[in-house]
Amino acid sequence: xxxxxxxxxxxxxxxxxxxxxxxxxxxxxxxxxxxxxxxxxxxxxxxxxxxxxxxxxxxxxxxxxxxxxxx
Numbered sequence: 001x002x003x004x005x006x007x008x009x010x011x012x013x014x015x016x017x018x019x020x021x022x023x024x025x026x027x028x029x030x031x032x033x034x035x036x037x038x039x040x041x042x043x044x045x046x047x048x049x050x051x052x053x054x055x056x057x058x059x060x061x062x063x064x065x066x067x068x069x070x071x
Contacts, residue, residue: 034064
């Protein structure tokens with residue numbers, strides 16, 4: 001599988017373009033593979049005086065056998 005970075009826009013897998021602003025549902029439909037959502041909140045409050053406004057929301061999908069896709 002080849003992934004091509006497109007500056008200021010997104011990336012390309014095979015012939016399919018993915019934009020950074022694309023919603024997750026659309027990306028999942030384009031990839032058409034089994035996935036598991038793996039969202040997490042990384043607490044940073046201990047480093048910012050207990051202020052939870054600096055927590056990091058990590059949103060990702062883990063795809064099954066993604067390297068075996070054509071493209």
